[in-house]
Amino acid sequence: xxxxxxxxxxxxxxxxxxxxxxxxxxxxxxxxxxxxxxxxxxxxxxxxxxxxxxxxxxxxxxxxxxxxxxxxxxxxxxxxxxxxxxxxxxxxxxxxxxxxxxxxxxxxxxxxxxxxxxxxxxxxxxxxxxxxxxxxxxxxxxxxxxxxxxxxxxxxxxxxxxxxxxxxxxxxxxxxxxxxxxxxxxxxxxxxxxxxxxxxxxxxxxxxxxxxxxxxxxxxxxxxxxxxxxxxxxxxxxxxxxxxxxxxxxxxxxxxxxxxxxxxxxxxxxxxxxxxxxxxxxxxxxxxxxxxxxxxxxxxxxxxxxxxxxxxxxxxxxxxxxxxxxxxxxxxxxxxxxxxxxxxxxxxxxxxxxxxxxxxxxxxxxxxxxxxxxxxxxxxxxxxxxxxxxxxxxxxxxxxxxxxxxxxxxxxxxxxxxxxxxxxxxxxxxxxxxxxxxxxxxxxxxxxxxxxxxxxxxxxxxx
Amino acid sequence: xxxxxxxxxxxxxxxxxxxxxxxxxxxxxxxxxxxxxxxxxxxxxxxxxxxxxxxxxxxxxxxxxxxxxxxxxxxxxxxxxxxxxxxxxxxxxxxxxxxxxxxxxxxxxxxxxxxxxxxxxxxxxxxxxxxxxxxxxxxxxxxxxxxxxxxxxxxxxxxxxxxxxxxxxxxxxxxxxxxxxxxxxxxxxxxxxxxxxxxxxxxxxxxxxxxxxxxxxxxxxxxxxxxxxxxxxxxxxxxxxxxxxxxxxxxxxxxxxxxxxxxxxxxxxxxxxxxxxxxxxxxxxxxxxxxxxxxxxxxxxxxxxxxxxxxxxxxxxxxxxxxxxxxxxxxxxxxxxxxxxxxxxxxxxxxxxxxxxxxxxxxxxxxxxxxxxxxxxxxxxxxxxxxxxxxxxxxxxxxxxxxxxxxxxxxxxxxxxxxxxxxxxxxxxxxxxxxxxxxxxxxxxxxxxxxxxxxxxxxxxxx
Numbered sequence: 001x002x003x004x005x006x007x008x009x010x011x012x013x014x015x016x017x018x019x020x021x022x023x024x025x026x027x028x029x030x031x032x033x034x035x036x037x038x039x040x041x042x043x044x045x046x047x048x049x050x051x052x053x054x055x056x057x058x059x060x061x062x063x064x065x066x067x068x069x070x071x072x073x074x075x076x077x078x079x080x081x082x083x084x085x086x087x088x089x090x091x092x093x094x095x096x097x098x099x100x101x102x103x104x105x106x107x108x109x110x111x112x113x114x115x116x117x118x119x120x121x122x123x124x125x126x127x128x129x130x131x132x133x134x135x136x137x138x139x140x141x142x143x144x145x146x147x148x149x150x151x152x153x154x155x156x157x158x159x160x161x162x163x164x165x166x167x168x169x170x171x172x173x174x175x176x177x178x179x180x181x182x183x184x185x186x187x188x189x190x191x192x193x194x195x196x197x198x199x200x201x202x203x204x205x206x207x208x209x210x211x212x213x214x215x216x217x218x219x220x221x222x223x224x225x226x227x228x229x230x231x232x233x234x235x236x237x238x239x240x241x242x243x244x245x246x247x248x249x250x251x252x253x254x255x256x257x258x259x260x261x262x263x264x265x266x267x268x269x270x271x272x273x274x275x276x277x278x279x280x281x282x283x284x285x286x287x288x289x290x291x292x293x294x295x296x297x298x299x300x301x302x303x304x305x306x307x308x309x310x311x312x313x314x315x316x317x318x319x320x321x322x323x324x325x326x327x328x329x330x331x332x333x334x335x336x337x338x339x340x341x342x343x344x345x346x347x348x349x350x351x352x353x354x355x356x357x358x359x360x361x362x363x364x365x366x367x368x369x370x371x372x373x374x375x376x377x378x379x380x381x382x383x384x385x386x387x388x389x390x391x392x393x394x395x396x397x398x399x400x401x402x403x404x405x406x407x408x409x410x411x412x413x414x415x416x417x418x419x420x421x422x423x424x425x426x427x428x429x430x431x432x433x434x435x436x437x438x439x440x441x442x443x444x445x446x447x448x449x450x451x452x453x454x455x456x457x458x459x460x461x462x463x
Numbered sequence: 464x465x466x467x468x469x470x471x472x473x474x475x476x477x478x479x480x481x482x483x484x485x486x487x488x489x490x491x492x493x494x495x496x497x498x499x500x501x502x503x504x505x506x507x508x509x510x511x512x513x514x515x516x517x518x519x520x521x522x523x524x525x526x527x528x529x530x531x532x533x534x535x536x537x538x539x540x541x542x543x544x545x546x547x548x549x550x551x552x553x554x555x556x557x558x559x560x561x562x563x564x565x566x567x568x569x570x571x572x573x574x575x576x577x578x579x580x581x582x583x584x585x586x587x588x589x590x591x592x593x594x595x596x597x598x599x600x601x602x603x604x605x606x607x608x609x610x611x612x613x614x615x616x617x618x619x620x621x622x623x624x625x626x627x628x629x630x631x632x633x634x635x636x637x638x639x640x641x642x643x644x645x646x647x648x649x650x651x652x653x654x655x656x657x658x659x660x661x662x663x664x665x666x667x668x669x670x671x672x673x674x675x676x677x678x679x680x681x682x683x684x685x686x687x688x689x690x691x692x693x694x695x696x697x698x699x700x701x702x703x704x705x706x707x708x709x710x711x712x713x714x715x716x717x718x719x720x721x722x723x724x725x726x727x728x729x730x731x732x733x734x735x736x737x738x739x740x741x742x743x744x745x746x747x748x749x750x751x752x753x754x755x756x757x758x759x760x761x762x763x764x765x766x767x768x769x770x771x772x773x774x775x776x777x778x779x780x781x782x783x784x785x786x787x788x789x790x791x792x793x794x795x796x797x798x799x800x801x802x803x804x805x806x807x808x809x810x811x812x813x814x815x816x817x818x819x820x821x822x823x824x825x826x827x828x829x830x831x832x833x834x835x836x837x838x839x840x841x842x843x844x845x846x847x848x849x850x851x852x853x854x855x856x857x858x859x860x861x862x863x864x865x866x867x868x869x870x871x872x873x874x875x876x877x878x879x880x881x882x883x884x885x886x887x888x889x890x891x892x893x894x895x896x897x898x899x900x901x902x903x904x905x906x907x908x909x910x911x912x913x914x915x916x917x918x919x920x921x922x923x924x925x926x
Contacts, residue, residue: 076539076720077718077720079650175726176727179649179725179726179727180727182649182650182723182725183646183649183729186642186645186646186654187542187645187655187660191649192650197650197721197723198723198724199721199723200720200721255540257539257540257663258660258662258663260645260660260661260662261661262642262645263638263642263733264639264642264643264731264732264733264915265731265732265733266646266729266730266731267729267730267731267732268727268728268729268730269727269728269730270726270727270728452727
């Protein structure tokens with residue numbers, strides 16, 4: 001019960017890396033088709049979208065319900081409510097006692113979990129295919145009949161507060177990343193941590209919880225994704241008997257403010273006694289795939305060329321050849337309803353400081369901006385990413401995760417299915433162009449990056 | 464018409480300095496009474512508070528209406544609406560044509576103006592006393608009968624956008640201060656500029672304007688302050704005929720989020736070709752007088768001791784004696800419904816850089832923290848501030864401004880009347896304590912300060 005939130009922070013911070021991780025599940029490359037997953041989809045009369053990704057390797061399924069609501073949809077002053085509410089979804093309905101949902105899944109030999117991001121909240125179970133209808137009954141039930149006891153509302157606050165303490169307040173890296181994001185995303189909820197600010201978690205009222213449920217949980221704000229040993233025709237009758245019985249609600253459209261352009265360079269520093277190794281992060285705002293699909297694809301290739309293994313540019317040059325860094329990476333995360341992010345990070349070698357390492361990385365980036373990349377780097381990057389996508393389709397939960405996230409962040413089924421073809425259209429000119437557009441020092445895109453230095457606490461010196 | 468917003472930014476940024484400016488209007492020191500202004504007050508049945516500050520030196524009055532709504536009360540995505548709405552209040556009612564309000568005041572020999580802050584919006588006129596009732600009629604009229612033509616809604620956007628361009632976007636100092644405040648006030652509307660973010664101003668809808676008026680403009684959210692040649696008994700019948708006829712409305716309580724604790728040091732830099740002289744600002748969050756009256760009073764004394772003229776600590780040490788700075792100041796602004804601010808700023812002498820100057824200022828502050836201040840510095844600071852307050856009561860608009868601002872930021876009439884006595888209670892121990900509490904480098908209060916360096920654009924060097 002208390003384990004089911006472990007993904008949310010990772011999803012938020014390293015969503016692109018996480019996506020790749022999901023891809024790397026199984027290694028049976030098959031030829032590329034136009035449709036990678038052959039997903040089938042339809043929409044119920046009540047507005048709920050249903051996606052089925054057939055996979056008949058074993059008689060099991062992953063059943064996920066994704067809601068188009070996340071931390072970025074919270075009311076001002078109630079940060080963390082989406083994630084907190086995700087906890088409450090396990091606290092019983094008019095028909096089930098608190099905890100009964102997960103116990104039932106476990107007794108049937110399955111496992112269940114949930115996570116919250118800035119743009120979505122998702123609940124999922126993996127189980128033997130014959131129990132699918134039972135899962136649908138239970139999940140449809142808590143979509144509209146949630147009835148957690150008020151005592152659980154209060155006790156669950158302590159659980160979330162403890163979770164926050166462990167992952168953020170007692171972890172200088174977590175805390176520093178939270179503070180950097182809050183500085184990067186001015187005027188935007190992506191700067192607010194998914195788990196929420198400590199004092200706002202403490203301040204939740206029972207009424208806030210109820211109105212959050214009323215505002216966001218309904219079939220027409222949900223997407224059902226089933227991956228595994230079923231077909232669309234097989235599940236239709238079960239869906240009709242369960243989710244199909246629920247009534248739609250009226251919703252306000254989700255809105256997101258704009259980050260105003262910011263021209264000032266920003267540097268943040270945190271010293272902490274539990275840090276042994278100096279390191280830095282450089283955070284940029286970049287377009288998401290929803291905001292700019294073409295540039296997003298080129299940024300994925302750029303990431304792959306710069307930093308996806310020991311032979312790619314940054315690691316090879318700075319760790320292997322020059323020996324100036326212990327670690328170095330460039331990552332791009334483009335899965336979001338609004339802005340994506342780029343992260344450059346590294347830890348300098350013993351005789352180097354973080355500022356020097358940043359200058360060396362800048363040199364590598366300036367080289368890409370000035371001279372572009374090799375044709376062979378682009379084609380090899382495309383091939384690697386395509387292979388990973390093809391591998392992914394043999395996984396059970398991976399494809400469900402990919403579709404759920406795409407559909408809650410403004411993408412379509414076709415965007416997912418055609419990604420393998422789309423990524424192949426990226427040229428070396430595109431890669432050079434996005435490096436120039438989003439990584440130029442003198443002409444930042446939207447705002448200058450925020451640079452953060454994390455270092456060991458200096459020894460106190462007597463006056 | 465287009466002139467009436469010149470105060471708002473100054474009020475916001477340097478409200479404490481502005482308050483002192485208002486005090487320095489007239490120089491007729493008189494003995495200190497328990498009540499500095501002898502203000503009289505009552506509340507109408509509809510909830511509107513009325514304050515009269517008699518001043519019979521000349522047959523003139525200042526008539527102000529303050530609303531308990533400011534930029535910090537705006538909806539997310541509609542930043543600048545309070546200020547923009549202030550413009551619209553001059554665009555006519557069911558009875559008056561656009562611009563007729565100000566023309567009428569001018570034709571009667573008076574002048575009118577308005578301004579917006581984070582916590583309030585205020586409208587005021589200064590005029591011969593016999594026209595007071597006419598002003599009340601007009602001001603009561605636009606409180607409930609505003610009817611600007613939709614064409615003016617659109618054209619006024621251009622006016623505000625131009626205002627923003629001139630004061631912020633084309634002014635590197637304004638822009639930099641805006642960006643620093645947005646970094647300092649994480650999760651809080653005080654980080655959003657009063658004038659609003661450019662793209663959000665462009666995006667106002669006619670419906671947003673109407674709901675802003677409906678939500679906030681009503682007698683029970685307004686305070687009438689009249690200063691000048693009247694008594695409470697004289698104005699009561701006029702008030703009853705005008706404001707007394709208006710119906711109250713239901714309001715949501717004003718809420719403000721909390722700034723989460725932030726432990727990272729933050730440094731911002733902006734280089735600009737129109738900057739000739741390097742300078743820096745260091746911004747701290749501090750308690751407002753509403754949040755902590757005792758500490759706020761001690762911070763006012765600390766400010767006075769550090770930086771209120773050529774013989775006070777910072778200027779004397781760093782400009783006169785050491786010749787390390789061209790200018791240097793420490794200011795505290797405590798007038799706010801939520802947090803106050805402290806600003807340390809300076810421009811280094813030719814052979815000094817900003818970092819060195821900051822270190823020298825830090826030494827002065829550490830000296831106060833370690834050794835306190837002199838008894839004589841405290842008593843002389845108290846005397847100077849008391850004199851200024853006593854001078855202020857002979858001004859016409861100054862006292863009205865002081866009361867309006869106090870009452871819209873959580874203070875009471877007694878807080879204003881007793882300020883002269885309260886400030887005299889500050890001891891040198893209090894001053895040392897607040898220096899330690901709010902200015903210690905290693906244990907920041909609530910969050911570390913944001914340090915900003917503004918400097919001339921470096922000459923481009925060919926590669």
